[in-house]
Amino acid sequence: MLQNYFKYLNFTSFEERWGIYITSVVYSKVGPNDNYPNQEHPQSHHLTWNRGRTLNDYYIVFISKGKGIYGSAVTEPKEVVAGNCFLLFPGVWHRYKPDVKLGWEEHWFGFNGRFIEDLMSQGFFSAEEPIIDLGFNSEMLILYKKLIDLVQLSSVGYPQQIAGIAMQILGMLSNQLRHSELTLDPIGKLISKARFLIQESFENSLDMEQLAKELPMGYSSFRKAFKKITGQSPNQYHLNLRLERAKTLLTMTALNINEVSDHTGFDSVSYFSKLFKKKSGLPPRTYRQLTTGSDAESGA
Template sequence: MSKPSRWPLTADGIRFITPHVLVKRLQNHALAKGLFVTAMGYYPTASGHAMERKGHPDHILIYCTAGSGFLTMAGKTTEINSGDIFYLPAGSQHSYQASKELPWTLYWLHFDGTLANDFCQHINIVERKFTIGVQPRVIRVFDGISHLRHSSHNLAEFIQGGHQVQALLSYIALLVQQRKPSAINTFDTENLRAMMQEHIHSKLDLDSLAEAAKLSKYHFSKKFKQVTGESPISYFINMKMQRACYLLDSTPRSVKHVASELGYHDTYYFSRLFKKNIGMAPAIYRKAKL
């Protein structure tokens, strides 16, 4: 059960709880039961704000955009600052409170659904807190979801709100992945992409890429795949195929000419690679675009 917040809601604050009857409808709707909003709020400069829970039925996501505060879970207290986001899984025991000296500004969201656990695992905030910075895109989504309080409990609007939450959680997961030191600080990914772009018209092997990253081929390939989800050579080939699409779309050059421009002197080999990556042969792709 939750203890009530000791912070009185100001005129600038927002607090909304989805009616129980509507939650039941969302739980039973094919397009909504994956993820739906159960409560939401926005607390600006929340002096005296504090909450303690021994457990709760839904998942909670809280985003600090200014000021600071403290989160306590499993006997460990963590300072929360502007740009930090923290996730509280369903059933967790926790407490949090605003700093007395510099009280935080918070967006908060309660959600549930059959996909809730999967999304929370996808975000993978191991310490329950992660710094994503003050992200205008994230704030816009929170603001958009908050408009549900004006929807007169319209089911369609709450279905759309649930899909907004899915997009928000997916984006946060991407930010978390991009900011993991083990994944992105090992080498300069932008420099590697630039190197691939410079060789888009020719060949580039794994040895050269690993040397540029100052890593062994094994460690380079492993780290590159952690960041992009693809092997370095597959990534490079995909860049070439995207360039081929551009040339087929924007120029009258023959397939043979396009293949040669991208460093493939065997047109049939190029066509096989193109079909594997794009899903159709180059000639069919061009006709489909006309």
């Protein structure tokens, strides 16, 4: 399960010359009746609903669960719900908070740079209309998780890699703003929601029949529609997500094989290794050695 995480990043003259740099990457899970924010942030980022705050960079906040409220110097307070992104603009006073009874899960990153200033001056995004509804977009969750993975690994050149992910996210938001009227058909919306829920809980066991009820759909119709749209059954889609996550952990972390198995929700390391080899053609340890050149391994 994704743990609360925050990292504030330094940038060099190279990142400034690159034209876009990331200043912070954060994930926070806020439960019902939790204090908010529930992490210790720098004084410059301290936020309360009564006081609000003003920041110096741009930010994109994505709410994947729960709901809350957002307001600014140029907008009245508005509800934000799961699937919403909202943008924060430098120099614009703002405030936001999760619903006390529901809480929320928030993913956000700060960014700036010469290229970003030019992009924002073109009017693609507006401080007066900062909330963008992406719906149940599993790709957004993947990109935010990849941001955290890359920052945690901190390999050579990672600032440019995460800058590229920021541009992908901006592209998704711009596309949504331009084509928001082109919504999916009702069944397509439900399958998008199912993919989002699977992606959000990919490391856990999932009862697909229960998931179908939550959409709501009959299981037979759900399975048929899911396979038609994705090319995979719901269970196979879930399994493939877990195995792809395992590949990321093998190549980007020092976790041993037992830990990778545990982080991706498998009941036993032997079962994980068997499925991984069947899917990738290589045992986990060999896959790590060939992709990273590392022979260090203390797990099975």
